[in-house]
Structure formats: C-alpha cells, structure tokens
Amino acid sequence: MAKKTLTFLMMDAPFESPRTATAFRLLEICAERGHDVNVFAYEGAVALPFSKQKPHANAVHGHDVDEEEHPLPKDWVAGLQNKFADKGGKLEWTNCGLCVDERGVGEAIDGIGRGTPGDHWKWAESSDNTLVIGTK
Amino acid sequence: MAKYLLIESRDPFDAAEVGNHYEVAETLKKAGNEVTLFLVENGVLPARKSPASERLTALSKAGVTVLADAFSLKERGIGDGSVAEGIGTSPLETVIDQLEAGAKAVWH
Amino acid sequence: MKVLQVIETAYRCNLEEQDDPAVWITHAMKGAGADLGVLLTGNAVNYAVKAQDASGLSFGGKVQAQPPNIARDVAKLVDKGIEVHLVSDDAAARGIESSDLIEGVKPITRRELAALYDAHDQVWNW
Numbered sequence: 001m002a003k004k005t006l007t008f009l010m011m012d013a014p015f016e017s018p019r020t021a022t023a024f025r026l027l028e029i030c031a032e033r034g035h036d037v038n039v040f041a042y043e044g045a046v047a048l049p050f051s052k053q054k055p056h057a058n059a060v061h062g063h064d065v066d067e068e069e070h071p072l073p074k075d076w077v078a079g080l081q082n083k084f085a086d087k088g089g090k091l092e093w094t095n096c097g098l099c100v101d102e103r104g105v106g107e108a109i110d111g112i113g114r115g116t117p118g119d120h121w122k123w124a125e126s127s128d129n130t131l132v133i134g135t136k
Numbered sequence: 137m138a139k140y141l142l143i144e145s146r147d148p149f150d151a152a153e154v155g156n157h158y159e160v161a162e163t164l165k166k167a168g169n170e171v172t173l174f175l176v177e178n179g180v181l182p183a184r185k186s187p188a189s190e191r192l193t194a195l196s197k198a199g200v201t202v203l204a205d206a207f208s209l210k211e212r213g214i215g216d217g218s219v220a221e222g223i224g225t226s227p228l229e230t231v232i233d234q235l236e237a238g239a240k241a242v243w244h
Numbered sequence: 245m246k247v248l249q250v251i252e253t254a255y256r257c258n259l260e261e262q263d264d265p266a267v268w269i270t271h272a273m274k275g276a277g278a279d280l281g282v283l284l285t286g287n288a289v290n291y292a293v294k295a296q297d298a299s300g301l302s303f304g305g306k307v308q309a310q311p312p313n314i315a316r317d318v319a320k321l322v323d324k325g326i327e328v329h330l331v332s333d334d335a336a337a338r339g340i341e342s343s344d345l346i347e348g349v350k351p352i353t354r355r356e357l358a359a360l361y362d363a364h365d366q367v368w369n370w
Contacts, residue, residue: 004236009368011265018177019145022228025207029232043257043265117269118276124366125245129235132368133243134266136146136253138362153252153286156334159354160361167358242250242367 003089005036007123007130013044014073019133020048024076026131027091031080034088038127040120043135046095048073049112050105074109081111094119139170141239143231144179148188154179157244158191165199172239174231175223176205180212189220196222203230246279248364252286258312259298264291266370267317274324281364282321283357284349285331291318292330292349293340315346322348329360 008026012019030037041048055070057063077093084091094113100106113119124130142161148154158173165171173195175183182188183204196202203226204219216225235241251266258264266288274280284291291314298311322328332351342351352360361367 001236006232006235022145022176025228026231029229033232042269116276117272120269121273121276121278124247129238129241130366130368131143131231131235131241131243132370134253134368134370135256136151136244140361156286156354160357163355163358164361167362169358169362240361240365240367242369244252244369 001033003034003036004128005038005126006030007038007040007120007127009040009042009120009130009132009134010045010048011041011043011133011135014048014050014053016044017135019135020045020073023133024073024080027080028083031083031087031089031091036090037084037092038123039091039093040115040117040123041093041095041099042117042120043096043099044103046099047103047105049077049093049095049108050074051107051109077112078109092123137168137170139172139234139237139239140164141172141174141231141234141241143174143176143241143243145177145244147178147181148191149181150178153244155191158195161200162195162198170201171199172201172203172230172234174203174205174226176208176228176231178208180204180208180214183209183220183223184214184218185220189223193220193222245365246281246363248281248283248361248367250283250285250367250369251288251291253370254287254290258314259301259308262308262310262312263317264288264312264314267291267314267321269370270321270326271317271324274321274326280326281360282318282326282328283331283352283360284318284328285334287334287338289330289334289338289340291315292328292335292345294344294346319346319348322346331357 053072057065058068094115097114301308329352
C-alpha cells in the first residue's frame with residue numbers, strides 16, 4: 001500500500017464526545033498502514049495531550065486505581081506516536097496555541113507542537129487528504 | 137464525477153440536520169457523483185429496521201452506498217440480522233480507504 | 245486547493261470565545277493564504293442576520309466588554325472576497341426573511357448544493 005499523508009482536525013475536549021474515540025480509531029488505522037499523519041488540535045482537543053491527566057479509581061465499578069486502568073487520552077497520543085514510528089510513519093500533532101492558552105493546558109506530553117490555523121491550512125494543502133471532525 | 141464520503145455521526149432522533157445531510161447525499165448522487173454515506177457512533181441507530189431506517193433504504197435504492205460502522209453497531213447491540221435492507225456493515229477502515237482514494241470527506 | 249467551509253453548529257461557545265470558532269478559523273486560514281468558500285446551513289443561517297446583539301452580559305462584576313458580533317464577522321468574510329452562501333431552505337424554516345440578512349450573502353437551495361460542493365476540492369463541515 002502506498003504511503004499517504006493525511007491531515008485530521010480534531011476539536012472535542014477529552015471525555016466529552018464519541019468523536020474523540022472515533023478519531024483515535026482512525027489514527028490507529030493510519031498508524032497500522034504506515035502513513036504520515038498530521039493532527040491539528042483546535043478548541044477543546046488541545047487538552048487531549050495534556051500531561052497532567054491522572055487515572056482514578058472507580059467505586060461504582062468496585063475497582064481501585066490499578067484495577068480500573070482508566071484510559072487517558074494523553075497516553076493514547078503517546079502510544080500512537082510510538083506506533084506510527086514503529087510502523088514507518090509519523091504522527092505530527094500541533095495544538096492551536098491560543099486555544100491552549102485560554103484553557104491553561106500548556107503542559108503537554110513530549111512531541112506536541114504549538115501552532116496556528118495557518119499550520120492546519122499548510123498541512124491540508126500538502127496532504128493527500130484532510131478530514132475535519134468538528135464539534136457538534 | 138467526484139467521489140464523496142459523507143460520514144454521519146448523528147441520528148435523526150436527536151438532530152434534525154441529519155435528514156438534511158441525507159438529502160445532500162441524494163443530491164450529490166443525482167448529480168452523477170459516487171456517494172458513500174458512512175454511519176458511525178449514534179449515526180448507526182437508524183440502521184436498525186424501523187420507520188427511521190426506511191429513509192436509509194431509500195437512499196440505497198437511489199444509488200448511495202450506505203454503510204454502518206461495525207463497531208458502532210456492536211457497541212449498541214445491533215446485530216447483522218437487525219440491520220435494514222440496503223445498509224451494509226463495514227469496518228472503520230473504509231473511511232481511511234476512501235481518504236486514501238481522494239474522496240471528498242465530510243464529517244457530520 | 246479550494247475548500248468549502250460548511251458552518252452548521254451555531255451559538256455553541258461564542259459568548260466565551262467572543263466569536264464563532266468556525267468563522268474565526270475561516271478568517272485565520274484566509275489570512276494564511278487559504279482559498280475558501282463558506283456555506284451557512286442549519287442553525288448557522290442565523291449568523292447572517294443583521295440584528296444579532298450579544299452585548300450586555302457581566303458575571304460577578306466582570307463585564308464582557310467585547311461580545312461576539314457574528315454578523316460583523318460574516319460580513320468581513322464577504323469583504324475579504326470569500327463567497328458566502330446560505331441555505332435558503334434553512335432560513336425559510338426559521339422564519340428569516342431576505343431583508344433580515346447582511347449584504348453579500350448568496351441564497352442557495354439544498355437541491356443546488358451539488359454544484360457548490362463540486363466547485364471545491366474539499367468540503368469541511370463545522
């Protein structure tokens with residue numbers, strides 16, 4: 001399969017919408033196929049790689065913190081960064097800088113860039129295709 | 137003729153705009169385009185045989201390829217036998233296949 | 245590459261952001277050289293209504309001094325040479341008359357959208 005470059009724009013904050021999980025499912029497929037992928041995180045999606053996310057126990061499930069294995073989007077992002085690299089592709093993730101500042105989520109995991117909508121446009125122009133997953 | 141991938145993540149029970157998006161799919165098809173309507177998340181709820189599924193079956197008969205994400209169906213307990221006529225089940229890989237093929241992809 | 249920005253979601257976080265994020269990013273990308281068209285559909289057809297007024301809010305003594313002015317922001321898209329269409333079916337369904345609208349926004353029926361979509365390389369829905 002020919003290597004492709006695809007750009008995604010994500011917009012939803014973590015733990016709010018099924019669009020987040022679907023977007024990560026799409027990224028997982030791209031990683032498996034060895035594609036190069038750009039993600040421009042806009043609005044609430046800039047909190048997805050926020051490094052201070054913490055897992056919690058869940059008394060309703062009867063689980064302590066280890067048993068609950070609560071998923072954190074920042075770990076999904078980090079895992080995907082590694083998987084893309086392992087499969088011969090790459091994941092470039094840029095957070096909208098203004099969106100980061102107004103939310104106070106500047107402490108991102110390693111490998112997360114800061115940029116502007118102009119970066120999204122440049123990525124889209126140079127990619128084979130782009131999917132914008134807007135908040136509804 | 138262009139290739140369109142319309143991804144519908146919402147359902148007509150909750151969002152009036154979904155019916156309008158179905159209409160866009162039909163309009164694009166009538167204009168001679170190749171159109172796939174890919175249902176995902178709650179977008180698969182009207183895929184279960186019901187009065188709501190009739191619109192999707194009609195779209196299929198009009199030449200729109202209507203597919204429902206297999207995981208979203210499974211997550212909602214909609215088995216293959218419950219899916220209405222004209223709606224295929226598909227893995228999410230179809231979305232990436234079509235992005236690779238250069239389809240104009242619209243998330244709704 | 246020319247992209248059609250289909251703006252449908254409306255009045256989601258405008259009072260906090262002081263604008264609509266989809267309209268705002270359209271301006272920002274245009275500033276970066278993007279070739280864009282805009283289609284207002286669904287509730288966002290109301291973004292072309294002249295009489296919008298979001299002023300007058302304050303929270304605990306913090307006055308929102310710069311409320312969103314969406315009609316102004318849409319008019320500026322037109323001023324920048326971006327073709328802005330509005331789905332006339334959606335405007336009619338909401339009781340919006342053509343006299344309610346800012347200048348320069350072009351009505352289009354949903355049945356006519358295929359040609360508009362075909363005239364753009366990509367279609368991004370917001």
